[in-house]
Amino acid sequence: MAVTGDETETGSASDLTACQQHIPSSSLPQGVAGATSAHGSKKSAEDATQKRELRLMKNREAARECRRKKKEYVKCLENRVAVLENQNKTLIEELRALKDIYRHKVE
DNA sequence: TAGTCACAGCGTCACTTATG
């Protein structure tokens, strides 16, 4: 495919990111040139296919990015689960110790 | 070693949501 530079920024601040710092992702590799072949009949068809290819390419990138973010988000949640489980364990221990102390006092 | 299964990653389509 012959496509050249005309880049679009993907500067969206989406959510999912209640979790972690974001890594800036790669910019789009290619774009579409203004292929101005002067013959009008063909031109609109060419334009259409070019438009479509550009759309597919952008969507491909978007899908990749989307999956990347989702994966990162899941990893982040898993980390959080681990941390909370640890905290929970610690608190249970603490509670047990306090109960013990109390029991001895009462006796 | 060939066949099978589960899994991950990808591209595309269709739909939703954000933005100018």
Next chain:
DNA sequence: CATAAGTGACGCTGTGACTA
């Protein structure tokens, strides 16, 4: 409201682990 960006769902492909 038109267009761009984001995302869920589907089908396809490659890969590693397992089994007969």
